[in-house]
Amino acid sequence: MxxxxxxxxxxxxxxxxxxxxxxxxxxxxxxxxxxxxxxxxxxxxxxxxxxxxxxxxxxxxxxxxxxxxxxxxxxxxxxxxxxxxxxxxxxxxxxxxxxxxxxxxxxxxxxxxxxxxxxxxxxxxxxxxxxxxxxxxxxxxxxxxxxxxxxxxxxxxxxxxxxxxxxxxxxxxxxxxxxxxxxxxxxxxxxxxSSAAASSPSTSQLAxxxxxxxxxxxxxxxxxxxFASQRSETAEPVLLRVAHGSVPVDFPRGTYYLAGPGIFSDDHGSTVNPLDGHGYLRAFDFRGSSDEVWYSARYVATPAQREEREAATGRWRFTHRGPFSVLRGGRRVGNLKVMKNVANTSVLKWGPRLMCLWEGGDPYEIDPASLDTVGLVDLVGSDHGDRRQTDGGSRGRAVDVAAHFLKPILRGVFKMPPKRLLAHYKIDAKRNRLLMVSCNSEDMLLPRSTFTFYEFDYNYELKQKKEFVIPDHLMIHDWAFTDSHYVLLGNRIKLDIPGSLLAVSGLHPMISALAVNPSQPSTPIYVLPRFSQSPNQDRNWLVPIQAPSQQWALHTGNAFEERDGNGNLKIQLQASVCSYQWLNFHKMFGYNWRTEKLDPSFMNLVDGSEAMLPHLIQVSIELDANGTCYGCSMANLSNIWNRPADFPAINPYFSGQKNTYVYVGSSSGTRRFLPRFPFDSIVKLDLSNGSAKSWSTGDRMFVGEPIFVPKGTEEDDGYVLVVEYAVAKQMCYLVILDARRIGEAEAVVAKLEVPKHLTFPIGFHGFWSTK
Structure with missing residues (x-):
């Protein structure tokens, strides 16, 4: 032509x-x-x-x-x-x-x-x-x-x-x-x-x-x-091909559920931050018969998902913004709509219910057999239970007045629920209880934080409810518990007034209303009494313990407490944290909402800045018999492994109890241009001696969050499940690691191949449900 x-x-x-x-x-x-x-x-x-x-x-x-x-x-x-x-x-x-x-x-x-x-x-x-x-x-x-x-x-x-x-x-x-x-x-x-990356030899040298x-x-x-979108769903479970090894004969019967986003770009030019992608639930069903593992995947059919995907054609048109994204062009009217609940962050199977959770609203119940969406579940709508409130003086009363005016706006105009459940929950295996936390919606814009803790039995009967009002503006994504306490690592934020106006007008994402607050050099840790009869009741729980280093808490692995003969209490907590200076609400996962582009350089800082990226720490808190703190330290979880890491996981039977092992996703650092994220390794950390053993996947392959599947009574007697993303081949594999052999050549006992046409983007958080 x-x-x-x-x-x-x-x-x-x-x-x-x-x-x-x-x-x-x-x-x-x-x-x-x-x-x-x-x-x-x-x-x-x-x-x-x-x-x-x-x-x-x-x-x-x-x-x-x-x-x-x-x-x-x-x-x-x-x-x-x-x-x-x-x-x-x-x-x-x-x-x-x-x-x-x-x-x-x-x-x-x-x-x-x-x-x-x-x-x-x-x-x-x-x-x-x-x-x-x-x-x-x-x-x-x-x-x-x-x-x-x-x-x-x-x-x-x-x-x-x-x-x-x-x-x-x-x-x-x-x-x-x-x-x-x-x-x-x-x-x-x-x-x-850079054009240098595009330059290349002649065709004869390409191979x-x-x-x-x-x-x-x-x-x-x-x-x-x-982060490639996957628009397809399975009509029926698909039998996975065993690409390597074999499923162990002693592998427990059960299902591994993985939550995460499924779509990031519609058919009309809009893209969204990965955190705002519609929830796409994946299920790997181990039926206990030889090597048979069956795979299913379905979108969570939220009202926004049904509205944004045309039923007749299957085409997508984003019409609602998320907290981290805005719509462009003629679709900007969607920026004034209610933020969509995408149910994409975590998944939980407790009792008869399977649920997908999101940070900003109620969970969605899913049919465990078909993965069909049942509907919203209001677990925390009731207002009964043990309530603890405080009088913050004139400042507290002023905040209450502001909250009074904010509530009808947030609930009436923006359709926010009165309380929003955190996506991270805990399971107390010792008491067989599900523990959840909610925040008041209006506190997002106020200099206070109201956290309500709920404990349910296996039939979702509410066993107890405790509310704590903290006179500080905090953002919590994950938390921990012990036998007698809830533990919060506080992330300080503040209201961004210009950003709030732009967010409300639909010109900026809603997250623009908030900003990181690095004004204090320490990390506030709130040790909250779990029961009315908890020890150290004389302690003023409104006064946080100040950890000596300023860190933004991401995820917690576990926490436990030990008491000596004199009544002194020592609490240890394992968590992943990052620097306030690195965290940027406008560039989560490297997505820039202004340019609608994903930039991996944000997640891969230059040498010498690794301490700013997500990494693992252990917090030790010492309280005397009266609840007075006489010691608090924060140190690296391992003296050997200091690479960026996140998604700490443990044997779930040891949750809230003393544990020795933590499994994390990490980076081997072998790629020059992606040295820190995405992760390509699973690391087993031994807290008793600080040692670390790792397994790394192959070239141009990444891994997500590890999940521990116990099979015996000893802490590391079990398997670790992790999804391997072979992006060079555009394939996904479910990898089974022998937890005791991580660090050895025979760590991988099986690798199961997801059909190529069902290859999915990276997931967020998963759950193992034993049958």
């Missing part, structure tokens, strides 16, 4: 990936252009969407428009009849166009094209742009792809780069297939990476040069693919 001397022209190079077609542009340019962005989208097997650049285009920063209205962008269906190898090692592919399916105009050019054969690792979504470089004088740009799909190469000049957006997988008949759009979706361009995973481009692609 040719344009005139002043125009732009393009031909298409078609790349077969599995049974679908990928498209790479070979662009001939005769004038300067500042930006060229195109999304190339692949459809289900043997059909694809083709984005074709027509003749005589003006390409500017504002976009692409045809001259004289004669030509434009055409999107057509086509069927591949090939590929056919040729003598010179390339392939030819016959393409038949169906003019009646063109979304703009019929296209009858290019009955065949020559292309380079590629494996199935090439992401089908590409965004190509020039980042403002001057292209004057360049006559030809030939863009090719290395054999492993790690980067695009611009021969002749080093100015163009391509990155994946969110993949839309073709699905086999065995799964529930959502209808796919018949036009290309608008996707956001991924941030530009050798592209195999190394340690490059800026490979790192960027891998990070994006970890």
């Amino acid at each position: 040719r344009g005139d001397d002043n125009g732009s022209a393009a031909i298409l190079v078609l790349v077969v990936v599995d049974d679908s077609v990928d498209i790479i542009m070979i662009i001939k340019i005769r004038d300067e252009m500042d930006a060229l962005r195109m999304a190339l989208l692949v459809s289900p097997p043997d059909t694809a969407l083709i984005l074709c650049l027509q003749l005589d285009l003006d390409i500017t920063k504002e976009g692409i428009r045809p001259r004289c209205g004669l030509h434009g962008l055409a999107i057509c269906r086509h069927r591949v009849r090939g590929p056919i190898p040729t003598k010179d090692g390339t392939h030819e592919c016959s393409v038949s166009f169906a003019p009646s399916l063109s979304s703009v105009m019929p296209v009858n050019a290019y009955r065949s094209a020559t292309f380079f054969p590629l494996p199935n690792t090439v992401p089908p979504h590409l965004a190509i742009y020039t980042d403002g470089h001057d292209l004057t004088g360049i006559t030809t740009l030939i863009i090719t792809v290395p054999v492993d799909g790690t980067s695009l190469i611009a021969e002749t000049c080093n100015i163009m780069q391509a990155f994946p957006v969110h993949r839309l997988q073709p699905l086999p008949p065995s799964t529930k297939l959502l209808p796919l759009p018949t036009t290309a979706s608008a996707h956001r361009t991924i941030p530009f990476v 050798g040069s592209a195999t190394a995973p340690d490059s800026p481009t490979a790192a960027f692609w891998d990070y994006q693919l970890l």
Whole structure:
């Protein structure tokens, strides 16, 4: 296809990936252009969407428009009849166009094209742009792809780069297939990476040069693919293939549930922070018969999810904002709507109920057999139980007045529940109780924090309820308990008044109303009495214990207490923390809501800054018989392992009791351009001697949160489950580790393969339910 001397022209190079077609542009340019962005989208097997650049285009920063209205962008269906190898090692592919399916105009050019054969690792979504470089004088740009799909190469000049957006997988008949759009979706361009990363040897050298995973481009692609949307669901459980080893004969019968987001980009140009993606529940069912493990996955059918996914077509249109995202363009009216409860953070199976939880609202009950959504569960709506309130003087009364006016606004206009459950819960195995915590919704904007603790038996009968009003503005994501106390590591925040106005107006995410408050050099720790008969009742629980280091608490592994013969109490707590200076509400997971881009550099600081990133600590608190604190220390959990780490897990039977082992996700640091996150290792920490043993996955593979599955009475007698994300192959595996052999070559006892068309993005938190 040719344009005139002043125009732009393009031909298409078609790349077969599995049974679908990928498209790479070979662009001939005769004038300067500042930006060229195109999304190339692949459809289900043997059909694809083709984005074709027509003749005589003006390409500017504002976009692409045809001259004289004669030509434009055409999107057509086509069927591949090939590929056919040729003598010179390339392939030819016959393409038949169906003019009646063109979304703009019929296209009858290019009955065949020559292309380079590629494996199935090439992401089908590409965004190509020039980042403002001057292209004057360049006559030809030939863009090719290395054999492993790690980067695009611009021969002749080093100015163009391509990155994946969110993949839309073709699905086999065995799964529930959502209808796919018949036009290309608008996707956001991924941030530009240095042209040095795009430069590459000639085509003959591609196989050798592209195999190394340690490059800026490979790192960027891998990070994006970890958050690739999965739109499909299983209609029936799918039997997983055993890719390595075998499921141990003594592996307990039960189900591993994993919660997390499933979609990050809709079909109309909006993207969201991973924390705002709709909940996508995954279930791995161990039925106790040989190697059979069955996999299921369903979206949590919240009202927002049902509204944002069109039932007839399966297309998505985001209409509600989340706490960390805003909508763009004509969808901005959604920024004034109620924040959606996406039920994507954690999952719990307790008694007869399976529930998915989110930080900002009530949990959703799920049918354990089908994963169908039953509906909202109001566990904390009642107002009975033991209540402890305090009089904060004139300041406290002023806050009460402010709360009085805030409540009808938050509940009436923004539809917030009076109390919002934290997504993190605890199970007291000793007493067989479920422990949960709620916060008052209005306290998000007030200089106080109201925490209400609930304890349920196995039938959800409320055994006790205790409320604590703390005169400090805190944000709590996770917490801990002991035999006689609840323990909170306080994260100090403050109201951001300009940000609040922008948030309420819909111009900024709701999280803009809050800001981290690093005004104090310490970490407040609240040791709250769990029972009315708890020891140290004379202690003023409103006065926090000040840990000597300022840290932002992320997740807790466990806490326990020991009392000596004199009544002195020692509490030890294991947790993951990070620096106030690193934490940024506007860049969670590296997502910038202003640019709608995921930037892995935020999670991978330069050398010398590891202490700012998530890492593990042990807090020791010493109280005398009267409850007076005479010692508080905060130290690294291990003197040997000091790499960034998070998601601490223990044997659940030892929760609230003295434990020796903690299992965490961590980074081996072997990748130069992703040295700290995503994690690629599981580490077993021995608290008795500070030792650490680790297992690491392979190149271009990541892991999520570990879950301990006990099989005996000893603390480390069991298995560790973790999902391995093989982003280079766009595959997921459930890995079974022998907890006692972590650190040895035989640590992996089995690896189960999730079908490629069901590959899912990284999950958040999981739960093991023994049958």
